[in-house]
Amino acid sequence: MAFELFDLTGKRALVTGSSQGIGFAIAQGLADHGAEVVLNGRDSDKLAAAAAKLAACGHKVSTSGFDVTSAATVTEAVDAIEKAGPIDILVNNAGMQFRSPLEDFPVERWEQLLATNVSSVFYVGQAVARHMIKRGKGKIINIASVQSELARPNIAPYTATKGAVRNLTRGMCTDWAKYGLQVNAIAPGYFKTPLNQALVDDPAFSAWLEKRTPAARWGNVDELIGAAVFLSGSASSFVNGHTLYVDGGITISL
Template sequence: MPNFSLKGKRALVTGASRGIGQAMAVALAEAGADVICASSREGGCEETINIIKTKTDVMVAELHADLSDLGAVEKLADDALSVWRGIDILVNNGGTIFRSPAVDFPLEQWQHVLRVNTDSAFLLSQKIGKQMIEQGSGKIINTASMLSYSGGITVPAYTASKHAIAGLTKALANEWGKSNIQVNAIAPGYIRTDNTQALQDDEGRSKEIIARIPAGRWGETEDLKGALVFLASEASNYVNGHVLAVDGGFLAR
């Protein structure tokens, strides 16, 4: 059988305070990895850490950084590398969104979304990827989106950032595959989190979404765990540059 165990691996997960990021951090810990949980504010991952400590006996640590501040992102990378003297698994999950018609979309919000969603992912991958190259192995998993495939409405910056994440995933895989580093992405479908609460509460829109999903339901954060552990483990050593949709079949319609 392929080796899905992450025992002895060291992971960093951004955006780990809640929702998808929290589920990802817990999944890695449940598979045996020691996990650094990062969020935008000090103490933001307290709940996630408590869940991990309750469910597992792995080591867990917490860091924080404003992902729109690239100096803070560089420090986050350095601090993460120093916690256990290296990182084996990097999960670039932290992100933000801003909604406005494109004709009125504020430039400062465009730049903010791109810094948080794309620039920080590149910088963390660059800094931590260099160490992975030196150690001869590593897994980088980016959080893409259904809007890595389509345009959406009133979210031009988010859409641009998630298309960029899909492209960056492939670009880094091309360069770093020869160093035994696999760079892939997960594109969550419509997942039940507080970020999608407005859509869930809109009865008409929620029905439209469910009608397009062959699984017939919204996704849960738990639905992402298996895909993440697969991409973080030796089981995916020959999977590189791939964007894996975990969407209940949404894209198949």
């Protein structure tokens, strides 16, 4: 019974932005717990390589390289994926970062951040939820951030987008929980990912982070798997609209 709470056998998961980093780690974790996974990403070569890694481990995996920032493309792709089988779990992970002093922040980068980090969550979430609602069940996990709560210099627009993801998660829950959907968010702290590689390679930043974080270290992406499996399985059947911080304690300590 204890294992069944986290067993994803027979479930099918779509993970956006899953050719590398956090998205790939979560996809692999869900697959390790029995789920079939559909990988999504912009780089077809990286996507194929990621799928090959999972297939080599004996996992059932497919790919769908649609553009998460195009509403029409998202709807078409999700409908096509559904024809091959239901999407039981959606992980909205696709995201990007751009750093610049706010007074010099390029408008085109602002618009790109909004499209990638916020609009994609709405587009993919809505397209998938329409199918889940018909079935009366489904799990949606949005990837937020410690920047849903905190701000740092030179990333104000990113902070705005991740705050929006947190509140969009609440809104999705408010509208869709009555249909049997559980919509939650995972808010990672500072993890060693390609998105953060410049910071990982900066000795001064890493020293600051280790001092600032109660756990005194960077997170490893496989440490997000437990949260994702919990929110994907029956163990979280009455958890809804929640943002789960996986951050080594950084959001609760001055």
